[in-house]
Amino acid sequence: MLKGIDLIFGLNLQNPMIATSILEISAKAYRQNIKYIRSEIGPEPVISAVVKGNAYGHGISQIVEIAEKAGVRHFSTFSSDEALEVFQHSKKGSQIMILGMLYLEELEELIRKGISFYVFDFERLEAAIAVSKAIQIPAKMHIEVETGFHRTGFDWKFRERLALKLIENSSFITLEGLCTHYAGAESVSNFVRVKKQIASYHEFKDFFLGHGLAFNKFHTACSAATLIFPETIMDMVRIGIAGYGFWPTKETYFAKLQDLPKNNKNPLRRLITWKSTVMSLKDVKMGEFVGYGNSYMALTDIKMAIYQLVTVMDLAVS
Numbered sequence: 001m002l003k004g005i006d007l008i009f010g011l012n013l014q015n016p017m018i019a020t021s022i023l024e025i026s027a028k029a030y031r032q033n034i035k036y037i038r039s040e041i042g043p044e045p046v047i048s049a050v051v052k053g054n055a056y057g058h059g060i061s062q063i064v065e066i067a068e069k070a071g072v073r074h075f076s077t078f079s080s081d082e083a084l085e086v087f088q089h090s091k092k093g094s095q096i097m098i099l100g101m102l103y104l105e106e107l108e109e110l111i112r113k114g115i116s117f118y119v120f121d122f123e124r125l126e127a128a129i130a131v132s133k134a135i136q137i138p139a140k141m142h143i144e145v146e147t148g149f150h151r152t153g154f155d156w157k158f159r160e161r162l163a164l165k166l167i168e169n170s171s172f173i174t175l176e177g178l179c180t181h182y183a184g185a186e187s188v189s190n191f192v193r194v195k196k197q198i199a200s201y202h203e204f205k206d207f208f209l210g211h212g213l214a215f216n217k218f219h220t221a222c223s224a225a226t227l228i229f230p231e232t233i234m235d236m237v238r239i240g241i242a243g244y245g246f247w248p249t250k251e252t253y254f255a256k257l258q259d260l261p262k263n264n265k266n267p268l269r270r271l272i273t274w275k276s277t278v279m280s281l282k283d284v285k286m287g288e289f290v291g292y293g294n295s296y297m298a299l300t301d302i303k304m305a306i307y308q309l310v311t312v313m314d315l316a317v318s
């Protein structure tokens with residue numbers, strides 16, 4: 001019994017020979033997904049690989065390595081700790097952008113490392129300006145505007161105050177981006193709402209440009225927006241789910257289906273394969289039940305393989 005516990009938490013995690021399950025992450029599948037996204041967006045826009053949530057569960061360090069080999073040099077994280085993990089594993093020159101959480105005390109380190117971050121309220125804006133002034137390094141900011149997602153982003157009513165702050169402090173700010181996020185771009189039923197959000201983003205953009213503010217990149221599109229609303233592509237797309245081989249929804253897949261190559265219907269490939277070791281084989285007769293709570297009934301005579309579900313995992317990159 002103790003031995004079993006040791007197997008899960010102990011030494012053997014280091015030993016793939018003893019792991020009973022292996023998660024394989026396919027670099028080839030990732031390249032294919034990026035190739036497909038590239039074919040959709042054309043040669044110019046930057047692809048930012050969204051590696052939030054430990055790269056949607058695939059592992060930040062593994063995905064950063066795979067993505068860089070596939071030519072991706074821009075990464076989006078949720079938080080500063082993820083950004084620092086990307087920083088540690090990425091090549092010099094790769095860009096890192098924090099979409100969400102950071103502590104103001106971390107600003108100095110992030111600015112010194114050249115990590116860019118979303119700015120969606122005056123507290124973060126003012127804190128970043130103060131740090132930039134103190135260390136004489138401009139902060140790389142993405143100004144996020146609220147267009148209908150209602151998560152983060154400056155409201156329209158703050159545009160004058162915001163523009164003034166950005167102009168007054170222009171020597172301490174690198175305006176890396178003007179951005180927003182669409183609510184429900186993955187569902188056709190939100191068509192009108194997304195179109196309204198796009199229009200609202202353009203109002204912000206025109207307003208800031210009218211005030212002489214220049215941004216390095218305009219970026220708004222996640223996977224679904226990239227695939228379904230091509231006008232949202234602009235200078236950069238932030239690709240999460242599609243990079244990992246999933247369509248954002250069935251609707252997005254069906255919407256694209258007719259444009260896809262005939263003999264190769266689905267261009268997106270899953271990255272993960274779970275391989276496990278069969279522990280035992282058993283014959284089960286038709287009508288017999290299997291498992292806790294009799295959760296499965298054999299509809300015919302079957303041969304069943306039993307493998308270990310809660311297990312030691314080894315992560316392999318192929």
Ligand SMILES: Cc1ncc(COP(=O)(O)O)c(C=O)c1O
Binds near residue numbers: 238242
């Ligand atoms: C701001 C932002 N952009 C892009 C993405 C990527 O979205 P998707 O996985 O649908 O491509 C996310 C994901 O959560 C996000 O929060």
